[in-house]
Amino acid sequence: MEITAETLRIMANSLQDKLRELRHQIHSNPELSFEEFETSALIKKELDRMGIPWQAMAGTGVCALIEGRNPSSKVVGLRADMDALPIQEVEGRPYGSRNPGKMHACGHDVHTTCLLGTAELLNNLRDQFNGTVKLVFQPGEERIPGGASLMIKDGVLDNPKVDVMIGQHVMPQMPVGLYGFREGLYMASADEIYLTLHGKGGHGAAPHLCIDPVAAAAQILVSLQQVVSRGANPIIPSVLSFGKVIANGATNVIPETVYIEGTFRTLDEAWRAEAHEKITRITEGVAASFGVRAELEIRKGYPFLRNDPALTVRCRSAAAAFAGETKIEELSIWMAAEDFAYYSHNVPSCFYRLGVRNEVRGIVHGVHHPGFDIDEDALPLGVGMMSWLALQELKN
Secondary structure, three states: OOOOHHHHHHHHHOOHHHHHHHHHHHHOOOOOOOOOHHHHHHHHHHHHHHOOOEEEEOOOEEEEEEEOEOOOOOEEEEEEEOOOEOOOOOOOOOOOOOOOOOEOOOOHHHHHHHHHHHHHHHHHOHHHOEOEEEEEEEOOOOOOOOHHHHHHHOOOOOOOOOOEEEEEEEEEEEEOOOEEEOOEEEEOEEEEEEEEEEOEOEEOOOHHHOEOHHHHHHHHHHHHOHHHHOOOOOOOOEEEEEEEEEOOOEOOEEOOEEEEEEEEEEOOHHHHHHHHHHHHHHHHHHHHHHOOEEEEEEEOOOOOEEEOHHHHHHHHHHHHHHHOHHHEEEOOOEOOOOOOHHHHOOOOEEEEEEEEEEHHHOEOOOOOOOOOOOOOOHHHHHHHHHHHHHHHHHHO
16 A cells, blocks of 8 residues: 555644654753763663664664665665754743753754654554665764764664665744755855964063964954955855954953964865865964964864755655645755765765744744744654655655
């Protein structure tokens, strides 16, 4: 018997209360990257309840298998991340964070909930599809080196070998009920820049007796903007931003050191490496001209995320069949980074978006904001779509 979109919608909607309960439980107990012990335990408990075999990976990560008929015919991987952010959530929510300074502000509680709901649906349907669904609950998306890289290192894409990987992520700019897709390049690589400038401090009235790291920092920050404005090919998206500068002197004190943090993002690996060299050369050159010693670290982060064109076309078509063409939006390139990118560099992958916005209910804040929330009507929509995409891929 063929599994229809309507069947999946009905099954997903029947889980509404359970999904809301799960999401609240995860949301109120946020855990930072690679510390997701309670979240991992909850996932394992739910998988045990469903009778789905699992194994631990990359510390708190969990990998589980749902085998249908002819399990070796094709393997579709479905991924959810589960870590929270070091953000203090706004007050007044009955399901708000109980852990001070920690919050699910990027929707990973939603991703985990939706994948558990998808597991429930597909496990109940395993006698009606061919192939295997591999459930990937990964830690540490928010922190370098990224839980995806560690899961891959532990063999999550092997035994059985994953043929395609699909990931779903909330999008607070998109109204609930809509889904977003983009073929090809979608998200940027992201590298962290840490710079300490060592000078000679002293009285602000006697700068000639000092080596001023503040003046050097100002010139370095201005000069580095030329890396993108004059060094990058204009057709390659690039962003160089500095969000933290600490010069802990006073109105009349030139400090000994200045500390700077920033990020560099792009969508081209060759230019990424070249930009690192330019950042280093400019920083060291300007620092030397001021007589300041520079300690520069460029911490290489996630690669760019590329959605496999053929897989994404299939997923977009399947999504339109499930939700209707008017519910599908074309995504623009986004210069944020995601460690799902590691999967996309190893197997054909599709990373798509789930709308969660509801302006009438005041659900309007973006991710990484203390007021972030979702319209929970999106939960069964996320479960239904992820289940449908997996089943359609198994048919190909």
